[in-house]
Amino acid sequence: MTDTRHTRVLIIGSGPAGYTAAVYASRAMLEPVLVQGIQPGGQLTITTDVENWPGDTTVMGPDLMVRMEAHAREMGTEIISDHIMSLDLGARPFVAQGDSGTTYTADAVILATGAQAKWLGLPSEEHFKGFGVSACATCDGFFYRGKEIVVVGGGNTAVEEALFLTNFASKVTLVHRRDSLRAEKIMQDRLFKNPKVEVVWNHTVEEVVGAQEPRGVEGVVIRHVDTGETTTIPCAGFFVAIGHAPATELVKDQLELHNGGYVKVEAGTTRTSIPGVFAAGDLTDHIYRQAVTSAGMGCMAALDAEKWLAEQEGETPAEAAAYAAPVDAAE
Ligand code: FAD
Ligand code: NAP
Numbered sequence: 001m002t003d004t005r006h007t008r009v010l011i012i013g014s015g016p017a018g019y020t021a022a023v024y025a026s027r028a029m030l031e032p033v034l035v036q037g038i039q040p041g042g043q044l045t046i047t048t049d050v051e052n053w054p055g056d057t058t059v060m061g062p063d064l065m066v067r068m069e070a071h072a073r074e075m076g077t078e079i080i081s082d083h084i085m086s087l088d089l090g091a092r093p094f095v096a097q098g099d100s101g102t103t104y105t106a107d108a109v110i111l112a113t114g115a116q117a118k119w120l121g122l123p124s125e126e127h128f129k130g131f132g133v134s135a136c137a138t139c140d141g142f143f144y145r146g147k148e149i150v151v152v153g154g155g156n157t158a159v160e161e162a163l164f165l166t167n168f169a170s171k172v173t174l175v176h177r178r179d180s181l182r183a184e185k186i187m188q189d190r191l192f193k194n195p196k197v198e199v200v201w202n203h204t205v206e207e208v209v210g211a212q213e214p215r216g217v218e219g220v221v222i223r224h225v226d227t228g229e230t231t232t233i234p235c236a237g238f239f240v241a242i243g244h245a246p247a248t249e250l251v252k253d254q255l256e257l258h259n260g261g262y263v264k265v266e267a268g269t270t271r272t273s274i275p276g277v278f279a280a281g282d283l284t285d286h287i288y289r290q291a292v293t294s295a296g297m298g299c300m301a302a303l304d305a306e307k308w309l310a311e312q313e314g315e316t317p318a319e320a321a322a323y324a325a326p327v328d329a330a331e
Helices: 016-027 042-046 061-075 123-127 137-144 156-165 185-193 291-312 317-330
Strands: 003-012 033-035 078-080 084-088 094-098 102-111 115-117 148-152 171-175 197-200 203-212 215-224 230-234 237-240 244-246 277-279
Touching (some): 003 016, 003 094, 003 291, 016 033, 016 042, 016 061, 042 061, 061 078, 102 291, 123 203, 137 156, 137 237, 148 230, 156 171, 156 185, 156 237, 171 203, 185 197, 203 230
Parallel strands (some): 003 102, 033 078, 102 277, 148 237, 171 197
Antiparallel strands (some): 094 102, 115 244, 203 215, 215 230
């Protein structure tokens, strides 16, 4: 079915940035529409314990995102299960094409498409994806009960994935290309204390090897960065946890990017190179990349969009605020 619908603010993405933008835009009476994408709730839905969301000593990532969705809905955001296939920022109103067949037109757009897992780029990694190669321990760890697993990476994600996988695996080997991790110290402590974990320093992964019929991983070949010596580590599962790249597919030819592909915003704001288009969260942040910072930027994006729309409509921000006042007064 094909239909077209217009909104003042279209929010693309349903991670902490998108849902926070939705809460603020709803409270500004902008009646936002939020399109969730293929990962409703974003990256936190593929993790377990989150221990740095203020107000919760520990909270399960998926639970937190369900709460954020409910909050945005309760405030009045229309949340749509759809994926934006293309976005035309060349003229206003902006036009987004949904996978469902719906065409969305919007006076302002808040981009909150976050980031996606990076891969090593090996042909053998591609060959065994879904057959022993994964980038999501919480999704696939269960399949490796009593088996040996290799994880590659040295950041928070790699350490978290390795620790989580010890719940299933008989042994987890973490392969890192340097001699120190960039993960937080508290995470490193937990890793080094875990008797199921071995860390192999100064090695890169060269190849994933395995059986063809049925297709399945049997090991990874690693190479010492100094000596060039190669070794094969036997394993049934190989988890790639080498970071995330910003999801800029929709806008990479339309907006200014920087720092290796992140959407550039004016310092201290969420304004992109096109007026009326705002960016928040991991999509624009190559430094912090946290749930709380993404949420903070989502708030900024909604406030920036509100101000910009008010300017477009000839209202001052004070007038726009006065328009929203009766709702606040009723609370
Ligand atoms: P994301 O969470 O990446 O969400 C992006 C959203 O955009 C998704 O909903 C997706 O469906 C949508 N989208 C993408 N493309 C489209 C499209 N074309 N159309 C429509 N929608 C689209 N941070 C912490 O602070 N604490 C932690 O403990 C923590 N643990 C983590 C564990 C793991 C395993 C990972 C991977 C990350 C973790 N992070 C943690 C980082 C945190 O998850 C991110 O910083 C945060 O989720 C970024 O939020 P975001 O809203 O920018 O985007
Ligand atoms: P990251 O911090 O960018 O770390 C990526 C790791 O992978 C680095 O150790 C890097 O090595 C290694 N790497 C990158 N490319 C590689 C390659 N081609 N081959 C081998 N190794 C490679 O990414 P992340 O761990 O996914 O974390 C992303 C963000 O989310 C961070 O800001 C992190 O703090 C946040 N996060 C937070 C939590 C938490 O708070 N509990 C949990 C998960 C993620 P080098 O070290 O040599 O560069």
